[in-house]
Amino acid sequence: MIGSWSRLREDVLAIRQRDPAARSVAEVIVCYPGLHAIWIHRLAHALYRRRLYLLARFVSHAGRWLTGIEIHPGARIGRRIVIDHGMGVVIGETAEIGDDVLLYQGVTLGGTSLERRKRHPTVGSRVVLGVGSTVLGPIDVGDDARVGAGAVVTRPVEAGAVVVGVPAHPITLRRLVPIPMPNLEHADLPDPVVDAVRILLERVERLEAELHTLRGQQHSHDGEGDALESLVRDSTGG
Numbered sequence: 001m002i003g004s005w006s007r008l009r010e011d012v013l014a015i016r017q018r019d020p021a022a023r024s025v026a027e028v029i030v031c032y033p034g035l036h037a038i039w040i041h042r043l044a045h046a047l048y049r050r051r052l053y054l055l056a057r058f059v060s061h062a063g064r065w066l067t068g069i070e071i072h073p074g075a076r077i078g079r080r081i082v083i084d085h086g087m088g089v090v091i092g093e094t095a096e097i098g099d100d101v102l103l104y105q106g107v108t109l110g111g112t113s114l115e116r117r118k119r120h121p122t123v124g125s126r127v128v129l130g131v132g133s134t135v136l137g138p139i140d141v142g143d144d145a146r147v148g149a150g151a152v153v154t155r156p157v158e159a160g161a162v163v164v165g166v167p168a169h170p171i172t173l174r175r176l177v178p179i180p181m182p183n184l185e186h187a188d189l190p191d192p193v194v195d196a197v198r199i200l201l202e203r204v205e206r207l208e209a210e211l212h213t214l215r216g217q218q219h220s221h222d223g224e225g226d227a228l229e230s231l232v233r234d235s236t237g238g
Contacts, residue, residue: 007079008039010079010080011035011038011039011080011081012025012028012029012035014080014081014082014100015028015032015034015035015082016028018082018084018102019082019084033066033067033068033069033083033085033086033087034067034069034082034083034084034085034086034089034103035083036063036066036067037063037067037069037071037083037086037089038077038081038083040059040060040062040063040066040067041060041063041071041073041075041077043059044056044057044059044060044063044071044073045073045074045075045076045077047059047073048073048074053073056073057073059073060072060073067086068086068087068088068089069083069086069087069088069089070089070090070091071089071091072091072092072093072095073093074093074094075091075092075093075094075095075096075097075109075120076095076096076097077091077096077097078097078098078099078100078101078125079099079100080099080100081097081099081100081101081102081103082101082102082103083103084102084103084104084105085104085105086103086105087105087106088105088106088107089103089105089106089107089108090107090108090109090110091109091120092109092110092111092119092120093111093119093120094111094117094118094119094120094138095109095120095121095122095123096120096121096122096123097109097123098123098124098125098126098127098143099125099126100125100126101123101125101126101127101128101129102127102128102129103129104129104130104131104132104133104149105131105132106131106132106133107129107130107131107132107133107134107135108133108134108135108136109121109123109135110134110135110136110137111136111137111138112136112137112154113137113138117138118138119137119138120137120138121135121136121137121138121139121140121141121153122138122139122140122141123135123141124140124141124142124143124144124145124159125143125144126143126144127141127142127143127144127145127146127147128145128146128147129147130146130147130148130149130150130151131149131150132149132150133147133148133149133150133151133152133153134151134152134153135147135153136152136153136154137154139153139154139155139156139157140156140157141153141156141157142156142157142158142159142160142161143159143160144159144160145157145158145159145160145161145162145163146161146162146163147163147164147168148162148163148164148165148168150166151163151164151165151166151168152165152166152167152168153167153168154167154168155167155168157170158170
């Protein structure tokens, strides 16, 4: 129920490739709760699909107790998902996650409705969800998108976009050829507030320079006017 040997192997290799702290296959298998959570979820999801809802929830609950990661058995999760550290990750019942997604600790894929319908996010492939980020409601997060740490996403995110802030908004939009490994350097995410202040300061400096130029031109014109007036007075004997 938790997958073929080849799929189990790719789960382990995905962590080995993306986590420099993983020193051996044995270490990943024994000591990585994110991996355990994924495997337990596959079992719970298989039971859920067979309408064994209570048993599925019990397996899911046991997985939460063992790993600190809560994944509803109804959630649909793709291949090679990496949950880094993972403590506090919550994935809701109708959430869907594509392939090669990276989730850091504290990520929430939550709902905003009490109705029995699609109420959780759909996350594309090769997406990176930063530490403590929250994605709410039945919205789409496009392929290759990156959600900054602590962001609260309540609107759809376009493919290749980088979103930050509360509420989250895009700071770049990169339509790239899909790549197998996402950029994990979250420290490189720009600060939109700092960028806005910098733009305003540059505009103020430009306006001040233009004002200084205009004042210089006005003083020049005033000087020419005074000289002309003096010349007229001298010529008329006034």
